Amino acid sequence: MQNAWRKLIKSLHQKKYRYEEKMFFVEGAKSVAEALQSDFEIAALFGTEKFFQEYNSAFSNSNFYTETVKRADLEQVGTFQTNEYALAVLKMPEKQVLLQPDQWFLALADIAxxxxxxxxxxxxxxxxxxxxxxxxxxTDWYSPKTLNASMGSFLRVKPYYTDLQDFIPKTGLKTYGAVLxxxxxxxxxxFEKKGILLMGNEAKGIPALLLPLLHSQISIPAFGQAESLNVAIATAICLDHLRQKMT
Amino acid sequence: MQNAWRKLIKSLHQKKYRYEEKMFFVEGAKSVAEALQSDFEIAALFGTEKFFQEYNSAFSNSNFYTETVKRADLEQVGTFQTNEYALAVLKMPEKQVLLQPDQWFLALADIAxxxxxxxxxxxxxxxxxxxxxxxxxxTDWYSPKTLNASMGSFLRVKPYYTDLQDFIPKTGLKTYGAVLxxxxxxxxxxFEKKGILLMGNEAKGIPALLLPLLHSQISIPAFGQAESLNVAIATAICLDHLRQKMT
Incomplete structure (x- = not known):
């Protein structure tokens, strides 16, 4: 792997350099192939021979740096230990675009x-x-751990980082917060066809400053003795109810 | 920390030694304090001075080995890196007890x-x-990673490891499997007041051999483009529906 790229990718493990370079990286053949067909701009693509054989069609008209590398190169610069054979460096979108408030948004207060x-x-x-x-x-949307856990969904769902205390009232949307x-x-x-579902920090929940902005405080009923649910689990259950009961 | 215990605890990171010794360990002040008040038999308790000050009441009549240790000792033998100040060695229950089949069971096929x-x-x-x-x-119920992720719930929920192909028909319970x-x-x-909810392996789902045993194959509806859900997320949504619609 070319040394300049190797250094760049290693630096992109850190948030500071991701934002300085306005780049991040995606690992794994499937996610990389999806990224190549997304609206993200690609800076560079690294894959093993196997990757280029299997996914040839995905980048036939590439106008970015491409290099065939060894699996050991990918393991050295990325976060995966084994079994992956592609990595792409992507450019961060120039600016955040806020979608029309005629739909449901998920809002996250300080997920760590x-x-x-x-x-x-x-x-x-x-x-x-x-x-x-x-x-x-x-926590940063473009960190390798976040992107890996999203299983490629970061290519479709868009982030908008902002001050929630300022943002929520401006939308005029009915806001539900998950609390105990x-x-x-x-x-x-x-549920109505649009709104905001707000989920709070893993340990502290929704910050006290945001509670007055909620139109409704909702809770997942417990039937046993566990004290709490993981925030991703709680988000899942709330979204499932939202979609089921939306009229 | 006494050297014999140090060696024992380090060995209990491995499944082989957990089953040879019929012991496992629990980390974290809160989980340890809960374990002390559970029906599990304790082999040894290690805590920092701070732990013994804060949780004094939980083990006033202890008849097991107790030692005040430094935080660095706990960090060295356990899996936590920081911020925890107690560890207990517990004895595995002698045998598995199967509860009465007048309730809902969760069944897991090869969760890895x-x-x-x-x-x-x-x-x-x-x-x-x-x-x-x-x-x-x-995967093993008593591994440190599993116990830590359960946040103390392993003290209340009981495992029963068995051959599902043999087990499920014998119960006579209506069995729902989560599939695509x-x-x-x-x-x-x-849903009825009793039954089995079967969840499959992260990558392979429910093994083909078990599918004929299902009374009903159920799926969580998708409203977007993600291809799948994490198995814990899917379990949460299924259990939530079960409890909501049980009559």
């Missing part, structure tokens, strides 16, 4: 764990949520 | 990831499932 964020991106994609509004303190001790989600009969 | 198993144990506890039937190939392309879970109107 990259794996949780990635899982939530995948969930949003499953339930047809097109944009996730992230508080400025939410709120209205039983099972007893909510219907 | 310890984090997923732990998250599913926590979920079962939230939704009041008291026992999880695990195929023999399912089955009956839409949102359209199922009610």
């Amino acid at each position: 764990d990259p794996g949780n964020l990635g899982t939530i991106i995948r969930l949003a994609d499953w339930y047809g949520i097109q944009q996730i509004i992230c508080s400025s303190q939410t 001790g709120g209205t039983n989600l099972h007893e909510i009969r219907k | 990831d310890p984090g997923n198993l732990g998250t599913i144990i926590r979920l079962a506890d939230w939704y009041g499932i008291q026992q999880i039937i695990c195929s023999s190939q399912t 392309g089955g009956t839409n879970l949102h359209e199922i109107r009610k």
Whole structure:
């Protein structure tokens, strides 16, 4: 692997350099192949011979740097230990675009764990949520751990990092927040066609400053003794109810 | 930390030694304190001075080995890197006890990831499932990663490892399996008060040999483009519907 790229990719493990370079990287043959067919701009593509044989059709008209490398090269610069044979360097979108507020948004207040964020991106994609509004303190969308956990869904779901306290009231959307001790989600009969579902930090929940902005505080009923649910699990259950009861 | 215990705990990271010694360990002040008040038999307790000050009441009549150690000792023998200050060595239950089949069981066919198993144990506890039937190939219940992910719920939910192909028909319980392309879970109107919910392996789903044993194949409807959901997420959504629609 060319040394300049090797150094660049290694630097992109760190958030600071991702934003300096305005680039990030995607690993894994399937995600890389999907990225090549997405609207993301590609800076460089690295794959093993096997990758280029299998996925030849995906990049026949490439106008970016391409290099055939050994699997050991990919293991050295990426985060995967084994069994993957492609890596693409992508350019970050120039600016954040906010979608029309005629739909449901997911909003995240200070989600800290990259794996949780990635899982939530995948969930949003499953339930047809097109944009996730992230508080400025939410963990970085473009970290390798987040992107890996999203299983390619980051190619379809768009982030919008902003100050939620400022953002939520401006949308005029009805905002539901998942809390402990709120209205039983099972007893909510219907949801409108648009709104915001707000999920809070893994340990601290929704920040106190945001609670007054909620139109409704909702909770997943417990039937046993566990004290809490993981935030990605809770997001899944809320989104499932949303979609089922949307009229 | 006494050297014999140090060696023992380090060996318990491996499944082989857990079953040879019939012991496993639990980390973290909260889980350890809960373990001390559970029906599990304790072999040894290690905590920092801080732990023994804070949780004094939990083990006033202890008849097991107890040692005050440094945090660095715990970090060296356990899996946590930081911020934890207790570890208990527990004895494995002598034998598996199967609960009465007048309730819902969760059954897992070859779940491979310890984090997923732990998250599913926590979920079962939230939704009041008291026992999880695990195929023999399912990852080990007593591994540190599984126990940590369960957040103490392994103290309440009981495992039963067995051959599912043999087990399921014997129960006489109606068995639902989560698959791709089955009956839409949102359209199922009610569930009985007892049954089995079967979830399959992360990559391969439910093994083909078990499919003929299902009374109903169910699926979580997708509204977007993600190809699949993580197995713990899917389990959560299925259990939520079960509890909501049980009559």
